[in-house]
Amino acid sequence: MAKVSSEQLGSEPIGKLLIKQALPASIGILVMSLNVLVDSIFVGNWIGSIAIAAINVVLPVSFFIGALGMSIGIGGSSIISRALGANDKEKALKVFGNQITLSLLVTVAMVFLGLYFIDTLIPAFGGKGDIFGPAKIYYTIVLYGVPFLALCMMGNTVIRAEGKPKFAMIAMIIPSVGNLLMDYIFIYLFDWGMEGAAWATTIGYFLCFSYVFYFFLSKNSELKISWNHFGLDRKILKEIGALGFVTMARQAVVSIIYLIMNNVLFNLGGEAMVAVYAIIGRMLMFALFPVFGVTQGFLPIAGFNYGAEKYDRVRETINTAIKYAAILASIVFVGLMIFPAEIASLFLSDKPGMTPSELAMNAFVLENTPGAMRWVFAATPIIALQLIGAAYFQAVGKAVPALLLTLSRQGFFFIPLVLILPQYLGELGVWISFPIADVLATMVTGFFLRREIRTNLITKISP
Template sequence: MTSKIETTNELRDDKVLRLVIKYSIPAILAMMVTSLYNTVDRAFIGSMKDVGALAISGLGVTMPFMTILGAFCVGLAVGGSTNIAIKLGEGNKEEAEKALGNTFAIELFVGIAMMIISAFFLEDILYFFGASSDTIKYSMDYMSVIMCGAWFNLPGFAMNSAIRGEGNPKLASKMMITSCLLNLILDPIFIFGFGMGIKGAALGTVICQLVICLWSTYYFTKGKSNLKLRLKNIRIESKIIKGILAIALTQFCMELSAGFIHLITNKVLKLYGGDLAIGAMTAITSINLLFYMPVFGISQGMQTIIAYNYGAKQFDRAKKALSIGMIGAIGILSLGLIATRLFPEILIGIFTKDATLMELALNGISIYSLTLPAVGICILGAVYFQSIGNAKMSIVLSLLRQVIVFIPLILLIPKLLGLNGVWAAQPLADIISTLIIVGFLIKEFKVDSVRELSYR
C-alpha cells in the first residue's frame, strides 16, 4: 500500500495526466459498475410481469427523495474527503483525522434523522413528489426499505470517499465495485426468486450499502490506513464542521437542486403526459446516467489532485488537471450522444417493452440528450471551484444548470410545446449554463496565474 509520504510526493511531483488517469480510472470503474447496477435494477423492475410500466413510473416518483438523501450523503462525503486532501497537502495529519471523525459523526446524525422523518411522513412525501393512486404502492415499497438503511448508508459512503481523499482510490473503487456486483446477484434473487418485487430491489441495495459501511469503517479502524477513525474525533466540532460544510455546500446544492428538479419535472410530466411520462423520463435519465457516471468518476479523481495542489500553491497543476478532465468528459459524453442517436430503441428497450411507454421515451430521448457533451463542462467547472475551496462560486455555478436556468424553462416552454417542451428544457439549460461557466473559469485562471507568480 502507498504510504503517506509516497502519496504526497506523487500528488505534488508526478505528471498531471498520469495522476488524473490513475485517480480517475478506479473511480470511473466504480461509477460504471454503479451505473450498471442502477440500469439492471430498473430493468428488472420494468420487466415485472403485468406491472412493469407502473412499477418503473413509481420508481421515478422516488427520485426526488433519493436525490435529497444523496444530497446529504454525497455532499458531506465530498466536503469531508476534500478537507482531508487539503489538510494532507498542508502536511497536517491531525487535522485530517479530525475531519474524518467529524464527517462520520455528521453523516450518522443526518442518516438517523432522515430515517425517523420517513417513518412518519413517507407516504405524504411521495404523494407530494408526484405519486398517484396507481404508483404509490410501488413508491412506498421501495423507499420504506431504502430509508431503513440511511443510518449506515450515509457514514459508509463518507468513509469510502475519505479513502480516496487520503490517497487510496483503488481500494475505494474496489469496495464500490464489489458491492455493486453483489447487488446484481441479489436483485433477481429477491425480486423474482423470493417474489418480493420492488421491495426486493430495495433490499438488495440496502444490504450492499451495509457492506460498504462495515468494510470502510474497518479499514479506518483496524486496516492499513494512513489516517485513523478515532473515537475522540467522532463528534461535531464547530470549526471542523464549518470547513466541511463550506465545501459540502456545493455538492449538496447540486444534489438537492437535482431533487428539486425531479420534483418539478415529475409534476410537469404528470400534467402533460401522465404517469407513463414519468416512467419514460426514468428510462431516459437512466440511460444518460450511463454516460454521466464516467464524468463523475473523472470529477472524483481530479478533485484530490486539484485540492492537494491548490493547497500546495501549485495552481498551474490544478488547472491542468481540470483541462485534462474536461477533455475526457467531453469525449465520453460525445460517445453517449452518438449512441442515443444510433441505438435509441435498444437503449429504451432495456427498461420497458410497453408500447406506449416506449413511444414516449423514444421521442423524449431524441430531444433530451442533444447537449450531452456540454454537461461535462457544467459538472467539472463547478467541481473545480469546489475543489479549490471557493464554495460561493461553485454553488452559484452548480445551480445555474439545475435551478437558475432550468426552472423558468421547464415552466414556460411546455406551455408552448406541450410534452416536447419538457424534453427540450434541459438541453437549452445546458447550452446557456456552459457559456456562463466557461466565462467564469477563464476569469479564475487569470487570477490563479497572478497568484502563482507571487509565490515564486
C-alpha cells in the same frame, strides 16, 4: 494492491495521475450506474412499468438523504486533501472524525422525518394513482438502509482524498454486485415483487458500509482516528458545511427536479409519461459515468496541489480534465443519438397475463422514449467544461462560486425552463429544456473559470 501515498498527488505527471485517479472512479461509477440500470431492467421486466415509475418517485427522497452523507464527505474531503497537501495530518484526522459524527446525526434524523411524512412525500413527488402503493412499499424499506448509504458516500470521498482510488472503486462495486444478486434472488426466484427490489437495495447499502468500515480499520488508510477526533468542532463544522452545502444544494435541486418533472409529466400524459422519464433518468445516471469519473478523479488532485501551492499543476489539471471529459462525453453522445430505441427496449417486455392497459402503457413508453432521449442528451459534448469548472471551485475551498456554478444548470436555468416551456410546447417543452440549460450553464461556467485562472492561478508562482 500496491500501497499508494497521498504525496503522489503532488509529484506524478498530471495526465498519468488523472488517469490513475479517474479510471477507478469511472469503473466504480459505471458499476453503480449499471446497478441502477440493470435494477430498472429487472424491475421493468419482472414486475412492470408501474414499478419503474414507483422507484423513480422514491429515488429523489432516498438519494437526498444519502447525498447528505456525500455532501459531508465532499466538503470534508476538500479540507482533508488540502490539509494533507500542507502536511497537516492532525487537522485531516479531526475533520474525518467530525464527518462521521455529523453524518450519523443528520441522516438518522432525516430517516425519522422521512417515515413520519411518508404519506405526504410520496404524492408530492409524483406518486399518484396506481404508482402510490408500490412506491410506498419500496420507500419504507429502502429508507432503513439510507444511513448506511450516507456513511458509504462520505467514506468513499475520504478514501479518494487519501489518494487511494482503487479502494474507492471497490467500495462502489460491492453494493452494486450485491444488489443485482439479491434482485435475482428476491424478485425472480422468491417473487417478492417491490419488497424484493427494496430489500436488495438496502442489503447493497449495508455491504458497501461494511467494506468502507473495514478499509479505515485496516493498514491501507492513513487516517487512524481516535475517540477525541469524533467531538464536534464548530470551526471544522462551519468549513465542512460551507463546502458540503454545494453538494447538498445540488442534490436538493435534483430532488426538486424529480418532483417537478414527475408532476408535470403526470399532468401531460399520466403514469406512462412518468415511466418515460424514469428510463431517461436512469440513462442520465449511467451514460455519463466516464465524465463523472474524470470529475471525481480531478477533485483530489486539484485540492492537494492547491493546498501545496503548486498552481502550475492546478492549471494543468484543469486543462487535462476538461480535454479528457470532453472526448468521453462526445463518444457517449454519438452512442445515444444512434441507439435510443434499442436502449429503451431493454427496460420493458410484454409478459403473459398482462392487462390491455399494461400492454398499452408499455407500447406508449417504448414509442416516446427514443425521441425524448435524443433531446435530453443533445448538448452532452459540451458539459465537460461545466462539470470540471464547478468542481474546481469546490476542490480549492471556494464555496460560493462552487455553489452558484453547481446550481446554474439545474436550478437557475432548467427549473424555470421546464415550468414555462411545456405551457406552450407540451411534452417537447419538457425535453428541450435539458439542452438549453446545458448550453447556458456551460457559457456561464466558462466565463468564471477563465477569470479565476487569469486572476488567481496564472498570477501566482508555484514554489
